[in-house]
Amino acid sequence: MRKVVVIGGGITGMSTMHYLQKQAKEQGLDLALTLIEKDAQIGGKMVTKQRDGYLMEVGADSIVSRHASVRKLIEELQLEDRVVYNDTGVSYILTENQLHAIPEDSVFGIPMNEQALNKSTLISEEGKKAVLQDLEKTELPFTTNHSVGEFLTYYLGEEIVQKQVAPVLSGVYSGDLNKLTIASTLPYLFEYKNEFGSIMRGFEANKAFYQENAKKKFISFKNGLVELFERIEETLENATILKNTSVELLKQDTNGYKIQIDTGEWLDADEVVLAVPHQVAQKLLKEEPFQRDFEELQTGSIITVYLAYDLPNDVLPADGTGYIVSSGNDVDCNACTWTSRKWRHTSKDDKLLIRMFYKKNNPRFEEFCQMTNDELAQIARQDIEKSLKIIDEPTWIDVKKWFDAMPIYNLQHKQAVERIEKQMVKYHPHVHLAGCSYYGVGIGLCIQNGEEVATRVMNQFIQRQREFV
Structure with missing residues (x-):
């Protein structure tokens, strides 16, 4: 044997x-x-905890459903009847203390078409004109080993990359876009440019795929x-x-x-x-x-803080699932997920559960690493008060530190x-x-x-x- x-x-x-x-x-x-x-x-790094009627994922919070291996494994394990999907909703970017919705028909903040581009409240008219250069710049002076930041800036312009794309992608891949390769992040963008001559035309050609997956983009299970x-x-x-x-x-x-x-x-x-x-x-x-x-090989670190409130979910902005932090804000966090809004199964009584993220690229991260859990909880409470205007005391707070746990795919x-x-x-x-x-x-x-x-x-x-x- x-x-x-x-x-x-x-x-x-x-x-x-x-x-x-x-x-x-x-x-x-x-x-x-x-x-x-x-x-x-x-x-x-996939850890489920339950507390007082709430369900927390203190590591990864869900699985992207569109990857073929995911559905295959779920079927082989006969787990289909246990699957739950995220509630669809608006994701925001917090800029200068204002929440700006990431337009529908966007992927990682990248507009799939002109309509999605024009809906952005983050990008100036000049910045939107720069994005449209993608339709004209059909040359491809890149390989997949170039940085995704350099690639996107060349075709879409610096403004949209810095204001709308970088906050999203940096949150997913835990790194500087100019130090992450196309191959390790979004290789299909290179394929779209090569096949269609335009990133947006590539998205438009595959629009049905993205729209279908947007409805049930993430999955979890009834018990986490x-x-x-x-x-x-x-x-x-x-x-x-x-x-x-x-x-x-x-x-x-x-x-x-x-x-x-x-x-x-x-x-x-x-x-x-x-x-x-x-x-x-x-x-x-x-x-x-x-x-x-x-x-x-490089790694990133992250601290997450869950806060449970004796408040209904409707104290949050309508149809929202969270925000990513850009520049010019008073908050210290990198991102915030409205867990009980995004995942209804995480709160049995439809009470509010929020998760805050503090990442290694945060200017105060080394300071945060030295703080006690109580001190970190206070930082998180202040961020919620500043960004969401919620001043109520949370019923409990859960802090989790992941040091050098997330790989960063540098060049x-x-x-x-x-x-x-x-x-x-x-x-x-x-x-x-x-x-x-x-x-x-x-x-x-x-x-x-x-x-x-x-x-x-x-x-x-x-x-x-x-x-x-």
């Missing part, structure tokens, strides 16, 4: 386990699967994202999941690998999957060439990952790197990566069988 050990119980690791089992059954191969997770619960992990765990057979367990050492031997866990016990493996943050992989892969390239990221992959083939051909540290931000991409890694592991076993025969 072949043995596979997956280290890391986040979405990539659990997806890998699911697809290893699925493919092993399809190919009639006996596999013994073990997953090692350092925390008491699986889920990684934890349901996805609970279902994967309960469907695994001939599998061992070790929680509250850390890996101390990864050692290669003539028969594969030996893995020492924090109890002192050694586990054997034919193939190993490292579905962990790159900092953890760096400690386990001790060869010097890895160290230099791992240092090239050197792809090359660093390629060098690491070459070293893996040389030093550890039966160890597989997986996860968002390398291969894409977003739960859909992580699920896809889990399936790809499972396929790669299975191919290793099939190849060995052929060589043995």
Whole structure:
């Protein structure tokens, strides 16, 4: 029986386990699967908490529904009847203490057509004229390795990028747009420009797709994202999941690998999957060439604060789901989600639940990191009072700090990952790197990566069988 050990119980690791089992059954191969997770619960950065009738996602709050891997996994796990969708609504940008709606028919703040552009209250007439240059500039002096900021500014102009696009994209990808590549953020924009000669024409040609997905853009489950992990765990057979367990050492031997866990016990493996943050992989892969390239990979940090109020949801602006902070404001936060408005299942009594975000690119972030939870709660309360004019006392506040947890795909990221992959083939051909540290931000991409890694592991076993025969 072949043995596979997956280290890391986040979405990539659990997806890998699911697809290893699925493919092993399809190919009639006996596999013994073990997953090692350092925390008491699986889920990684997807953590569901319940408190006093409220449901909180203290990490990722939802899954983008349009990625093909998402729907596929949900169907395989027979979770369709547990799915809930976000309430559609207006997202705002807070600029100079005023909320400006991001127009419908916009994607990450990028207008899909002239009508959406003209609805923007953030962009001047001169700025709107600059956007229309996209229809005339049909040349393509870029590759997908150029920065997405440079690319968008060239075609759409600086004003809309700085005022309407950058606040949204920086919130999603946790970085400076001029240091993030097209390939790692919005590669389809490059394809639109190449095929249609215009970003907006590309959006217009795919308008039906975006409009359909906008209605049900995000998904969760009735009891939160934890349901996805609970279902994967309960469907695994001939599998061992070790929680509250850390890996101390990864050692290669003539028969594969030996893995020492924090109890002192050694586990054997034919193939190993490292579905962990790159900092953890760096400690386990001790060869010097890895160290230099791992240092090239960057991460971001975030502090989030949930505040529950004994107030109805209708104290919020009508049909809104939250705001992103731009420039010239009195608030300290980077963004604010009106959780109970966006996700009706998070508040049983239709009472107000708000989530505030403070990110590493915030000018005060280092100061925030030194604050107590009570001090951070006070900052969040002040931000809500300034931006939403809510002066009532919250019934409770929950603070969560994620330090160096979110990958940032800078311009050197792809090359660093390629060098690491070459070293893996040389030093550890039966160890597989997986996860968002390398291969894409977003739960859909992580699920896809889990399936790809499972396929790669299975191919290793099939190849060995052929060589043995």
